[in-house]
Every structure is written in structure tokens, then in C-alpha cells.
Amino acid sequence: MTVKAKVGVIGVSIMPRVMDDRRSLEELLFEVTRQALHNAGLTIEDIDGIVVAGNDQYDGRAISVMAASGSVGGVDRDILSTPSAGEHAFVMGALRVASGLYRTQLVVAWSPTEVGSMSEAQRLAADPYFHRRLPLDELSTHALQASAMLAAVPGLEAMAEKIVAKNRGNGAHAYPDLASGELAVAPQRWPLPAGMAMAPVAGAVALVLASPDYVSEHSSDVAWISGMGWATEPGFLGDRDLAQAPALQAAAEQAYKAAEITDPGTSFEVAELSDATPFQELLAYEALGLAPRATWSERVADGSFGANGKLPVNLSGGSLTLNPVFCTGLIRIAEVAQQVLGRAGAHQKAGVRTGLAHAASGPAMQYQTVVVLRRGEQGAAS
Amino acid sequence: MSGRVGIIGIGQSAFRSRRDDASYPDLVREATTLALNDAKLDLDGIEAVVYSLSPDAMVGIGNAERVGVDAVGARNKRFLRINTGGATGISSVAAAYYHVAAGACDVVLTAGADKVGECGDSQTVLNKIWDPTYERQLPLGTINMLAMSAVRYMHKYGMTEEDMARVVVKNRSQAAKNPNAHLRRETTIEEVFASRYISWPIKLFDCCPQSSGGCAMVLASESYIKERNLDAVWITGVGHCSETYYIGDRMGTGFTADHADAYALSRCFARSYKMAGITEPRKQVHVAELYAPFSNTEFHSIEAAGLADPGQAPAMLREGDFQLGGAIPVNASGGVLCTNAIAVTAMVRVAEVALQVWGRAGGHQAQGARVGIASGNGGDHQFFGTIVVEA
Amino acid sequence: MELLKRQETWNITYTHALGETASWFFVQLRDHAKLYGKRDAKSGRVLVPPRAFSDQTLEPTTDWVEVGPGGKIETFSIVYEEFNGLPPPPYAFGYVQLDNADTAIGGFFKGVDLTDPKAASEKLRIGTRVVTKFAEKRTGDVLDFWFEPV
Numbered sequence: 001m002t003v004k005a006k007v008g009v010i011g012v013s014i015m016p017r018v019m020d021d022r023r024s025l026e027e028l029l030f031e032v033t034r035q036a037l038h039n040a041g042l043t044i045e046d047i048d049g050i051v052v053a054g055n056d057q058y059d060g061r062a063i064s065v066m067a068a069s070g071s072v073g074g075v076d077r078d079i080l081s082t083p084s085a086g087e088h089a090f091v092m093g094a095l096r097v098a099s100g101l102y103r104t105q106l107v108v109a110w111s112p113t114e115v116g117s118m119s120e121a122q123r124l125a126a127d128p129y130f131h132r133r134l135p136l137d138e139l140s141t142h143a144l145q146a147s148a149m150l151a152a153v154p155g156l157e158a159m160a161e162k163i164v165a166k167n168r169g170n171g172a173h174a175y176p177d178l179a180s181g182e183l184a185v186a187p188q189r190w191p192l193p194a195g196m197a198m199a200p201v202a203g204a205v206a207l208v209l210a211s212p213d214y215v216s217e218h219s220s221d222v223a224w225i226s227g228m229g230w231a232t233e234p235g236f237l238g239d240r241d242l243a244q245a246p247a248l249q250a251a252a253e254q255a256y257k258a259a260e261i262t263d264p265g266t267s268f269e270v271a272e273l274s275d276a277t278p279f280q281e282l283l284a285y286e287a288l289g290l291a292p293r294a295t296w297s298e299r300v301a302d303g304s305f306g307a308n309g310k311l312p313v314n315l316s317g318g319s320l321t322l323n324p325v326f327c328t329g330l331i332r333i334a335e336v337a338q339q340v341l342g343r344a345g346a347h348q349k350a351g352v353r354t355g356l357a358h359a360a361s362g363p364a365m366q367y368q369t370v371v372v373l374r375r376g377e378q379g380a381a382s
Numbered sequence: 383m384s385g386r387v388g389i390i391g392i393g394q395s396a397f398r399s400r401r402d403d404a405s406y407p408d409l410v411r412e413a414t415t416l417a418l419n420d421a422k423l424d425l426d427g428i429e430a431v432v433y434s435l436s437p438d439a440m441v442g443i444g445n446a447e448r449v450g451v452d453a454v455g456a457r458n459k460r461f462l463r464i465n466t467g468g469a470t471g472i473s474s475v476a477a478a479y480y481h482v483a484a485g486a487c488d489v490v491l492t493a494g495a496d497k498v499g500e501c502g503d504s505q506t507v508l509n510k511i512w513d514p515t516y517e518r519q520l521p522l523g524t525i526n527m528l529a530m531s532a533v534r535y536m537h538k539y540g541m542t543e544e545d546m547a548r549v550v551v552k553n554r555s556q557a558a559k560n561p562n563a564h565l566r567r568e569t570t571i572e573e574v575f576a577s578r579y580i581s582w583p584i585k586l587f588d589c590c591p592q593s594s595g596g597c598a599m600v601l602a603s604e605s606y607i608k609e610r611n612l613d614a615v616w617i618t619g620v621g622h623c624s625e626t627y628y629i630g631d632r633m634g635t636g637f638t639a640d641h642a643d644a645y646a647l648s649r650c651f652a653r654s655y656k657m658a659g660i661t662e663p664r665k666q667v668h669v670a671e672l673y674a675p676f677s678n679t680e681f682h683s684i685e686a687a688g689l690a691d692p693g694q695a696p697a698m699l700r701e702g703d704f705q706l707g708g709a710i711p712v713n714a715s716g717g718v719l720c721t722n723a724i725a726v727t728a729m730v731r732v733a734e735v736a737l738q739v740w741g742r743a744g745g746h747q748a749q750g751a752r753v754g755i756a757s758g759n760g761g762d763h764q765f766f767g768t769i770v771v772e773a
Numbered sequence: 774m775e776l777l778k779r780q781e782t783w784n785i786t787y788t789h790a791l792g793e794t795a796s797w798f799f800v801q802l803r804d805h806a807k808l809y810g811k812r813d814a815k816s817g818r819v820l821v822p823p824r825a826f827s828d829q830t831l832e833p834t835t836d837w838v839e840v841g842p843g844g845k846i847e848t849f850s851i852v853y854e855e856f857n858g859l860p861p862p863p864y865a866f867g868y869v870q871l872d873n874a875d876t877a878i879g880g881f882f883k884g885v886d887l888t889d890p891k892a893a894s895e896k897l898r899i900g901t902r903v904v905t906k907f908a909e910k911r912t913g914d915v916l917d918f919w920f921e922p923v
Contacts, residue, residue: 004485024515024792027825034831044831049622057444060787062437062510063467066761070627070828076638076649078622079765080473084433084447084463091462092477098484101620101657116786125444128781129405232461235407235449250458362448367461402776442781505856514789516822519915520866520879521852521859529850530867537899582851582890626828630877633847634870636818638829641848 003098003258008215008222008376009337011040011208016322016331017178018202025059025112028204029071033108036206039343041220044073047208048102053082053089053109055326057121060114072108072206086111086205086330087359087369091230093209103214110204111326118200118325125363130236138276138325139197141237141363143189146279148242150191153293156279157191159300163278164196164320166306171317173307174347179321186323197277203324205331215376222376223340226354227261229254230369237364248287248358248368255370256289264289268372269352270339271311272332274360275318284358285313288370315339315347329359333371340373386604387482388614389771390489391421392733395595397564397721400499406441409495410453413596413726417493421600421612425455428600429487433463434474434494435725436760439507441497454493454598460486466622467511467760468673470494471597471729472767476620478601488606495596496723504592511762513627525589525676527629527762529581532678534633534642536583539693541681543583545700547574549677550587550719552705557716559706559745564593564721583678590675590722597726597733615740619660619770621653627764644679647686647757647766655688658770660753663688668751669711669738671731673759675718684712687755687768711748714738728758732769739773794825794834803913808841808905810874821874822915841871842905844920848877849897851887863887869903869920880905884921896922 013035018028037043050072054064061067065074065081072079082088086109093105115121119137126136150156171179184199186192215222229251233240252264261267271290275281282300285291290311291299299305305313314320316335319328336355338344352375359369393416395401401409418424431454433447443449447463454461460481466473471494478492498504505523512518535541551571557563569587577586607614625639625646626632632641639645651663660666670687674680681695689710690698698704704712713719715734718727735754737743751773758767791799794811801807810821811834818827819838826833849867852859865887868877883906887893903920911917 004483021790022793024790024795024825026513027792027794030826030831055445056438057785060510060514060785060789062439062507063465063761065466066511066627066764067513069624069761069764071826073831074624075626075828076646077624078653079466079624080477080622081465082462083438083465084445084461088462092464092480095477095480095484095486098486099480101480101483114787114789116788120785121444123444124438124783124785125446125448127407127443127446127449128779132781230460230462231458232451232456234457235451239452247458254460362445366448366451402778439783442783503857506858509859514787515791515795516915517879520881521856521864522879523856523859525854526850526852526866530848533848533850533867533894533899579851579853579890582853582894628822628824628828628876630822630847630868630879631820631828633868634874634876636816636875 005098005100006212007094007097007225008210009207009373010210010215010220010222011036012334012337012343013039013206014331014334015204016175016324026067026071029068029108029110032204032206033072033106036208040208046104047073047077047106048104049096050074050077050079050106051082051089051093052079053086055083057124058115058326059112072106085361085367086327087333087361090207090330090333091228091369094225094228097209097211103211105209106206107209108206109327109330111202111324113200113202138363139186139189142197142277143192144237145242145364146277147191149279149283152243155297159282159296160196160278162300163281167275167314167318167320170307170315170347171321174316175322179317192277198320198323200323200325203327205327205334207334207337221341223337223373224376225371226374227255227259227372233366242364245283245287245365248284251368251370252288255372259372261372268311268354268356270315270336270349271313271356272316272335273313273358274329274332274365275314275320278320280360280365288358312349315349329361329369332359333357336373340375387479387617388602388604388607389599389617389736390602390607390612390614391417391423391600392736393417393420394562394597394730394733396562397593397595397723399594401497401594406443406446406495406497407449407453409497409596410450410493413495413598414454414491414493417598417600423600427489428455428491430460430481430490431456432474432478432490432492433461434471434492434729435463436465436467436470437507440501440504440724442501454491466765466767468724469728469758469760469765469767471726472732472756472758472769475599475729475732475769476622476767479617479620482601482603488603490601491598493598494725496725497594498592498724499594525584526581528676528679529584531641531763532583534640535678535682538642541696544571545696546588546677547571548699549680550574553713553717553719556706556714556746557720560715563716564591584676588677590718593721593723595723597729599729599733615736616772617769618772619654619658621650621768622766623650623653624765627762629762643692644682644686647683650766650768651687654768654770660770667710667753667755669714669735669748669754671715671734671756672712673718673728673731673757675722677719680712683757706746706748714743714746714748728767731756731758732771736771739771792825794823798823799913802917803911806907807839808871809837810840812836812838818875819873820876821871821878838873840874844869844871844903846897846899846901846903848899849882851890851893865897880915881919883919
């Protein structure tokens with residue numbers, strides 16, 4: 001994206017797992033908002049506009065943004081919602097700042113677990129014309145994708161297991177309190193064995209975006225968006241080759257062009273990739289230009305993408321550790337922003353200058369978003 | 383910000399109660415094709431799509447934008463969906479505007495459709511917009527929510543049921559001139575009064591219909607338009623503003639917004655007027671399409687737009703100021719009162735003022751219109767969007 | 774040609790956490806037939822129903838304030854149309870500013886003959902004093918109480 005004005009991330013709050021009933025959804029969003037504003041060093045009065053994303057069927061509210069609006073400071077402010085994906089709220093917020101019409105934007109997404117059956121809620125997204133009678137929840141679509149990939153690439157099961165171990169290992173380090181305990185694994189869908197995907201947890205995430213003049217006036221630490229791309233796959237699974245990710249390639253192309261990245265394999269110190277299943281992380285390696293499938297086996301074996309590898313992928317543990325379904329995409333972006341800002345805490349990598357975030361949402365990664373973040377001059381990484 | 387954003391193509395269905403000949407994505411495609419034809423573009427010319435869709439439950443498909451991807455030709459392209467309830471359509475145009483204004487794209491499509499007629503329980507769905515803690519156990523729906531605004535507006539300014547009926551008569555007579563409108567039969571004050579009460583003081587004829595159909599628009603950068611010497615009208619003002627979710631907070635003591643009025647809509651107009659350089663709307667605005675699904679809400683919308691002082695809209699409407707041929711025609715298309723396909727209703731407002739300032743509104747053209755305003759309302763009278771369009 | 778249709782129903786169950794603030798309010802209502810609001814310290818307004826924070830000031834609310842049982846009508850509607858899943862018409866409901874509260878809470882109006890809309894609307898006009906009545910068997914939701922004109 002070549003934009004008129006640069007856009008920076010100056011504040012982040014991630015609640016990757018919320019474990020109690022002390023708060024209603026509205027109160028949870030109030031809390032994540034206050035944390036993000038505090039992290040950015042500003043108050044709601046400094047916020048020009050807000051973009052949020054929730055899923056009506058997960059929330060049990062017919063227009064989710066209505067209940068959320070008051071919690072995130074929407075009263076008397078300009079608020080939009082992008083229910084297609086959490087990361088789309090980030091895209092919209094960034095476009096608004098880039099237009100020069102806004103100095104700041106607050107971006108929030110959330111994913112509760114108050115629905116009796118997440119699977120049932122997801123199956124409503126199958127169109128009533130051809131697909132509603134099929135058991136198409138999101139995990140089933142991820143299984144279909146895994147199945148397509150297994151047929152295309154020999155020896156994939158072993159690689160998938162290694163990626164699960166890598167991400168869970170990272171997760172235990174990054175979020176020891178949240179990643180331990182009675183975390184449930186998602187039910188089995190062949191060829192995904194039990195344990196290869198996590199059951200949904202409740203979570204929320206918020207980011208504060210700002211324009212260059214705001215950043216310089218307030219001397220904010222900043223992670224600049226140097227490239228951003230987003231694209232979608234078609235709606236019907238039958239129209240796709242699930243072992244390929246053309247929309248992710250398109251999104252990466254947009255982002256890399258803007259960020260002037262010609263060799264993605266050597267351009268980043270850290271990456272967060274969507275990993276509803278380990279197969280999706282593998283597919284992302286290729287579509288993002290990090291490793292073609294012919295090299296997967298070798299790169300997974302040599303630990304290139306491990307915590308101490310050349311390009312650590314999912315130091316946060318990814319969704320294979322904590323899976324607040326609807327905000328996992330935006331969390332990937334938020335995790336990279338924290339790394340670039342030097343605020344990632346336990347899982348901070350030293351000296352991160354440039355990070356890559358890949359956010360995927362929907363059936364078998366229908367929506368693909370890629371964001372490249374670079375440390376600002378004022379940005380101090382620990 | 384350098385470089386304006388223009389509208390180069392508009393498509394809308396002829397709205398009807400039902401469209402059994404077309405599935406939901408078929409309707410989106412219908413509007414998309416009409417808009418692309420109008421812009422003399424094919425799908426390859428579109429760089430990004432903003433999908434306009436309000437509650438999923440209304441079309442009965444969760445994340446129904448996913449099945450609309452192919453209808454708008456978005457495969458491997460930039461695509462996202464906007465939802466601000468009833469304001470979704472105007473918010474989608476604004477979102478498309480930001481794509482171009484940011485310099486991210488030169489040509490952006492926004493499109494959507496609704497089949498409200500297929501939802502057997504729209505007020506049941508709409509009850510679920512209220513919070514499950516304090517309000518959902520009450521029989522709240524969009525009709526009685528706005529009936530309660532009417533009650534407060536009557537109490538505050540003395541509006542009568544006859545004033546409300548005059549809005550219906552005006553808009554129906556204007557819809558009769560618009561081939562895309564859903565309710566096109568003219569009516570009389572007597573007929574409005576003879577229709578049954580739904581939620582006092584709102585009668586059946588004071589209510590919008592449940593419509594099926596789609597709308598789409600193509601927006602482009604000024605450089606793209608100039609280089610190709612295209613015909614366009616220009617978006618010169620964009621604004622959004624919201625008020626509290628809780629209707630009960632818009633009354634009592636010490637409140638900011640009164641549920642009688644449309645406080646956030648007036649704030650929203652202030653933002654888009656400032657951007658467009660409009661300081662005296664009554665002199666500078668020639669035509670308005672204001673989101674008003676029930677007759678009474680047209681009055682406070684007119685006032686929020688600065689076209690009448692608070693409480694004065696009923697008298698001015700009685701004098702004919704807001705009808706076609708009057709000082710500032712409001713809802714020359716017949717408005718939401720005659721056509722409401724929720725996902726695109728607020729987009730139709732922008733499309734209609736664009737056609738007006740373009741001089742392409744046909745039978746319901748307001749003569750000499752060069753500057754038009756559009757508004758959209760969503761949630762429980764909570765989210766408001768406004769756009770200024772100029773020739 | 775033959776055009777087909779298909780009927781589909783959505784029926785999903787949710788278990789919503791009400792949070793500490795609403796839980797306390799509903800327990801007082803259920804067990805003691807009392808209504809409370811919560812004060813926004815910054816604006817001084819007592820929010821009824823109580824919210825954990827004010828959406829105007831974005832500050833957490835502080836102390837509890839008992840409100841009602843008297844109050845005045847702020848707005849109302851009388852519904853004459855039948856809707857799926859809603860009570861049989863006619864019924865009246867609306868918002869009441871309870872004594873000591875600064876905002877209005879929604880509830881049903883009872884004790885008014887609704888047969889004639891005009892006459893009923895006069896009985897419920899804005900500013901009319903009402904008193905809160907409580908159900909004998911209370912479950913802890915807003916249907917545990919209603920309002921009647923004094």
C-alpha cells in the first residue's frame with residue numbers, strides 16, 4: 001500500500017485468554033480499551049476515530065458494534081465496524097489515518113465463548129443454497145485444507161507435529177499463566193488428530209494507530225506500518241485449490257511492494273503467522289516467500305523458524321497455544337507490533353527492527369492480511 | 383489531503399417485497415453489474431471492494447459477505463465488510479472513500495443487497511440488537527424504539543400525528559416518480575389515519591416496507607477520473623458520529639443527547655459540512671436524502687442537517703419547503719419510508735443525491751441541484767453517517 | 774420455471790456473563806425487591822440501570838445509590854401489532870426516571886386500559902408519576918418489576 005501519510009502503531013493491549021465471569025463482554029472491552037490507551041500514553045480524548053470487529057453469531061448480539069461502542073469510547077466519536085475479520089478493523093483504521101483525515105484510530109476486536117456451540121454458530125455461515133446441510137464449521141474447513149495439503153506434499157504429518165511442538169513451547173514461555181492448566185484441544189476432524197488445533201477461548205485485543213505528526217508531537221515510540229496488503233479467496237470451498245494460497249500471495253505482494261521488500265526470507269527479525277492448524281503456518285511460509293514447500297521439511301527440521309532460529313515464527317505461541325478465534329488475526333498484528341515496539345515482555349526478541357504479521361480469518365483462511373511493521377527512529381526495543 | 387474522490391458509477395435494483403428469481407448473492411451481482419456498466423468498467427478495473435451488509439441474521443447467513451465475494455468479483459483482491467446497522471450503506475461508501483483518499487487504491491467498488499422480505503422475523507432479529515442484561519427482555523424493536531422518539535418529539539415540540547402523515551403523503555408522491563422505489567402508490571392523510579396502529583403513535587403507513595434489492599457504487603481518485611476524462615460527481619464531506627447505546631440515557635437529567643432529537647446526527651453533519659466548507663446549509667444545500675424509516679424521524683433529521691431550527695421542521699414541511707419543487711427537496715426518491723433494503727438503504731441515500739447533483743435523477747430530479755447531502759442511521763438510533771456530494 | 778424456496782431457522786443458545794455490576798443489581802432486585810443505580814463520579818450522574826463504567830466519561834462508576842420506587846415517565850409506546858416471540862398486543866412499555874436516578878430504565882406499564890390509543894397515551898404522557906411494583910416471585914431480570922401510574 002503506497003499511502004499519502006505514514007501510519008504508526010503506538011499502543012497495544014492483548015488479552016489472549018480471559019478466564020473468569022467477573023466481566024460482561026461490554027466490561028471486557030472497556031478494560032482492553034483502557035489498557036491500550038494507557039499503553040499508547042494517551043486518553044480517549046486523543047482518539048479521533050474507532051474501528052471495531054466482532055462476530056454477531058459468536059457474540060449473540062445482532063449488531064455487535066452496538067454494545068461495544070460505549071465500551072471503546074464510541075459515544076460522540078466516529079466508529080465503524082468490520083465484522084468480516086478482526087484484522088480488517090486494523091486495515092480500515094490504517095486507511096483512515098493514511099487519508100490524512102484522522103490523527104489517531106483505536107482498533108479493537110474480541111471473541112467471547114458465550115455461545116453454546118461455536119461449531120453451531122459457524123455452520124450458520126454456510127449458505128442455505130448449497131452448503132448448509134453439510135457439517136461445515138471452521139475446523140472442518142481447516143481439516144479439508146490439511147487434507148488437500150497432505151495429498152500435495154509428502155511427509156507433512158511429521159512437519160506439522162514439529163510446528164505444534166514449536167508453537168506450544170513458545171506459548172508456554174510467552175504466556176505461562178494462560179497457556180498452562182486445563183486448556184482444551186479442539187475435537188478431532190480427520191486428518192487433524194486431537195491436539196492439532198486448540199478449542200476456542202475468550203479474548204480481546206486493541207491497538208492505537210497514529211499519524212506522523214501525532215507521533216512527533218508526542219514523541220511516541222512507534223511501529224510504522226511500512227506495508228499492508230489484504231485479499232480474499234472466493235466464497236465456495238469448491239472453487240479453491242486448498243493446498244494453495246493465492247489470496248495470501250496477493251496480499252503479500254501488496255505489502256512487500258509498499259515496504260520495498262524484495263527478499264522476504266532475509267527481511268524480518270520476527271514473524272507471527274496464522275496457525276489455526278500447523279498446516280496453515282506451513283502454507284503461509286510459502287505464500288509469504290519465506291520458504292517454498294520443497295524446503296519445508298529441511299527448514300522445519302533445522303529450526304529456522306524456531307525461537308532461536310533465523311526467523312522466529314510465533315514467539316507468542318500462536319493460535320496453536322491460545323485460540324480466541326475471531327481475534328487471532330488481529331492478535332498476530334498486535335504481537336508483531338509489540339515486538340517492534342520492544343514491549344513483548346517474556347517473549348521479546350532483542351533488536352527487532354522489522355516484523356511480519358500474517359492474519360487469516362474465515363473458512364480455510366478465506367481472508368488474508370499481511371502487515372510489515374518497522375521500528376521508528378524514536379522506537380526503543382529492549 | 384490532495385486529490386478529490388469522485389463517484390463514477392451507480393447501480394440499484396428496482397426494489398420489491400420479494401425477489402424469488404434471485405438468490406442473495408444474485409442480487410449483489412445485479413447491483414454490481416449495473417454500477418460497473420454505469421462506470422463503463424469491468425470487474426478487472428476494480429482494485430478493492432467494500433461489502434455493505436448489516437445484521438447477518440436478516441439474510442439468514444452468518445458472515446454472509448463471504449458468499450458475496452464472487453458476486454462482487456473480489457477473488458484475490460482487497461475486500462472487507464462494513465456494518466453499522468442501518469447506517470451500513472453510507473459507512474461503506476465512506477470506507478470506500480478512505481481507500482481512495484489514503485492513496486491505497488484508484489478505483490473501489492462498494493456493493494451489497496438485502497432480502498428483508500425473506501426474513502420472517504425481522505423485529506425478532508432486531509430485538510437481539512439490545513443488550514441481554516437489561517433490555518432484551520423488554521419487547522424492544524426498531525418500531526417502538528422510534529415510536530418512543532416520536533412521543534418525546536411530540537412532547538417537546540408539539541408535533542401531531544397529522545404532521546407525521548404529511549411526511550408519508552409527500553414521500554409516497556415522490557416515490558411514485560421513482561421507478562426503483564418499492565412503495566410507489568400515492569396516498570392521502572385520510573388513508574394514513576385509517577391505517578392501523580403498530581406502536582402508538584406510529585401507524586402502518588408511517589412505517590417503511592421490508593424491501594429486497596441491491597445497490598452498488600464505484601468511487602475513483604481525481605487523477606484516475608481526469609486522466610480518462612470521465613464524468614463524475616464528487617464526495618466533498620464525510621462524517622460519522624455516535625451516541626449512547628442506552629435509550630434510557632438519552633433522557634432523565636444531565637443527558638447529552640435527547641432521544642427526541644438526533645444529536646449525534648447533528649454532530650455528524652457538522653463534521654461533514656466543515657470538511658465540505660458548508661457554513662449555511664439552508665443556502666448551500668440544494669437537495670437531501672435523509673435516512674428516516676418512520677415518518678416522525680424525518681423531522682429531527684431535517685433539523686440535525688441544519689435545514690430547519692429544532693422543532694420547526696413540521697411547520698416548514700407543511701409549507702411545502704421539503705417537497706420536490708420546494709426550497710430543499712428532502713427524499714425526492716421517496717426515501718427510506720418507501721424503500722428499505724436495510725444493508726444498502728443508507729447507500730441508496732448517497733446514490734440518490736449523487737444522481738440528483740449529476741442531473742440524472744429522471745422523473746424525481748430536483749431542478750438545478752448542485753450540492754446534495756445524505757445521511758444514514760444505525761443501531762438503536764446510535765450510529766450516524768453523513769456525506770456531501772457535489773457536481 | 775419452478776422457483777424453489779427453503780425454510781431455515783436459527784436457534785442458538787448463549788450463556789452471557791452479566792459481570793459483577795449487573796449481578797449485584799439483579800441479586801438485590803431478586804432477593805430484596807430493591808433497585809439501585811451506580812454513580813459516575815466524574816459527571817455525578819447516577820446510572821440506572823447500573824453500568825460498571827460511564828460511556829460518556831469512560832470512567833468506572835463508583836458508589837451504589839438506591840433509587841425509586843417512585844419515578845416519572847420519560848417516554849413510552851403502546852404496541853398494537855403482534856410480533857413473533859413478543860407478548861400478545863396490546864401492551865405498553867417505556868422508560869422511567871426513578872427518584873434519585875439521572876437516567877431512565879426500561880419496563881412495562883401496567884394498570885392502564887389500552888383499548889383506546891388516544892386515551893391510553895394521555896394516561897402515560899411524559900412526566901406522569903409512576904410507582905414501581907415488584908412481582909412476588911422474582912427471578913432476577915427486568916421483568917421482576919413494572920410501573921403503574923400513581
